[in-house]
Amino acid sequence: MRNLFKISLLTLWALWLTGTCCFADDVALVINNNNPLSSISRRTADLIFHGKKTKWINGEYISVLVNNSQEVYSVFCQKVLKKNPRQYLLYRKKILFTGMGIPPMVKKDDEAVIAFIAKTRNAIGFIDKKSLDSRVKELKIH
Amino acid sequence: MKILSNIKTKVWSCVWIALLAYLFATIATSISNSRINTVLTHIEEVHFPLSLKGERAFTLFKEQTKHYESALLTGDEDELVKANQLNDEIASLLNELIQTTSRSHKNFYPLLLSLRDSYEDYFLIASEQYLAALRSPDPFSITKEMRRIGKVRDQLRADFQRKSLMLTETVVQEIGNSKQSATNNSRLLQALFVAVLVIITIVINLIANRQLILPLKKLRQMIENFARGKSIERPEICDENDEICTLARSFWDMTEKLKKISVSKDYVDNIINNMSDSLIVLSPSLTIQRINQSTKILLDYEENELLDQPIQQILSRDEESSTPQTLFNELCMGKSISSLEMTFKTNTGNHLPVLFSGTPLYDPDGSSIQGIVCLIRDISQFKKEIKKREIRINYDPLTNLPNRNLFLDRLHQSVGEAKRYQQKIAFFIIDIDLFSSINETLGHETGNQILQEAAERLKKSVRETDTVARMKGDEFAVLLNRINGPDDADIVARKIIENISQPFPFFGTEIIAVSIGISLFPKDGVDGNTLLKNADCAMYEAKSQGGNRYLFYNEEIQPVLN
Known part of the structure; x- marks a missing residue:
């Protein structure tokens, strides 16, 4: 019985180690370089990614991108949206089903996100912080 | 009105009228109930099923939507199958609704037709697209189609809801209309009942008045009239079944019989008057x-x-x-x-x-x-007649002097009285001298005038209490009651001769003379006949001595021979 408890503890530790080492450490919100914004609140980010805030301050529609890279997506859901990734997926599917709003556009990885934002002025997305480059601007969360 | 002859039929007629009115009221109520029944049946068979089916279809549609949503969210294809299976039921319900409304609700028919078409269009796209989305690795890749379906579904849902509500509202409206109709019917029935009640009251009153009360009043009037002794009319001939009329006739017959055997007040009054x-x-x-x-x-x-x-x-x-x-x-x-x-x-x-x-x-x-x-x-009148007769019997009509009968009667009375009171009476017999020759030469009329005048002069010659009478022809008599003696008779005799010897105005210068024979009571007789006889003798004696004189009776005078 004591052995079984020890094994369990070890397993959990191992899982935690792999999680930290194998998945992305942090995500960054990215916008087009021409976007004058530099930071938004976590709450605003939450609204934007839930499709409840649809326009920038200048009145342009926000084009929301979801990075389908599993690690980045998970970190984003947990850190920014404070949600289970599956919950966010269901939420997006619900929007898709009702047809009442526009679900975020899906990009397969950081590169696809960066490429799309670099040429789209009103887009917003998230990538692994490590993938940040000059083509896009990081939008800080305060 | 021959049919209503007896009281039983009259009463029954009133009862029948009341029953007919009751029947009429019952029929009216039945008709009214049947109308309400028809409306309720229509609601039960048409409106209510329509509403139920509409509601059911809407519920199934919502269930189908949930299944689709579930299928999309969970990626469970069973949910998709369940959703697709509901289609048959929804479509069949919509078809039933269309079929029903095509018969009875022309205004709902096109609306439901369009609903069914919209639903079929939606289902076609939905069943296909959701399957595609389900099977696609990235369902977000067909966001555009999903949005379109979502919008169509939302419109369809709103349409479903609106039409289902309309059908429900129709039921409510129909029930409201039925309630209103029932209220109107009830008011109409109330008015009808009141009218029927008034009419039968009037009709029954009329029948009762005309057939029962009026004949009874007539009968009572007849009896009262009879009791007051007034004349009563013979009742009209009527059916023998009519008890009142028969009674009236029996009463009349009775009064007729009574009239024959009894005396009416009028009759007695008539006799008395x-x-x-x-x-x-x-x-x-x-x-x-x-x-x-x-x-x-x-x-x-x-x-x-x-x-x-x-x-x-x-x-x-x-x-x-x-x-x-x-x-x-x-x-x-x-x-x-x-x-x-x-x-x-x-x-x-x-x-x-x-x-x-x-x-x-x-x-x-x-x-x-x-x-x-x-x-x-x-x-x-009788008294007057008696008096006239008396006069005729006792008085001389020519001179109005008592006649021989009355004179003799008075003579007897006077004699009786004189006997009782020891009075004296003088009795004169006076005869007009040569009267028969006067009569013959101058006529009876002059003779009568002489007699009348002589009678007057005789009356004037005696007291009022004495009696002067005409005995016969030209013979008069005088009765002097209660004289003192022969001297009184002597004075009267002289007065008579003197008065008579005065000239008669219608007789020229000729003198009328009389001969008087006097007898005295009790000296010359104690009864009337003797006194009469003796005075008569004395008068003849005076006449034989030449007349125009008086002579007292004495025993030397010879009796007159008849």
């Missing part, structure tokens, strides 16, 4: 209670002038005052009086001789006297 004798009914206190027509005429009074007046008002004051009072007191005691001669006084003050009969009038039980029935017969 047509009596030739006067009838007066007095109260026990001797006031006049009733008079008949003859009394009014006889006494020259109006009825009201006499009624309640005391009997003394019509009694002559000349009657001895105590007699009538005694008489009426006796009548009040129960005595009857018949044919008593009395004198009544008329309104004009004339005294009227009457024959009076009085009878006490007893109560029907005979215990006490109610009044007095007086019968009065006017005998004034």
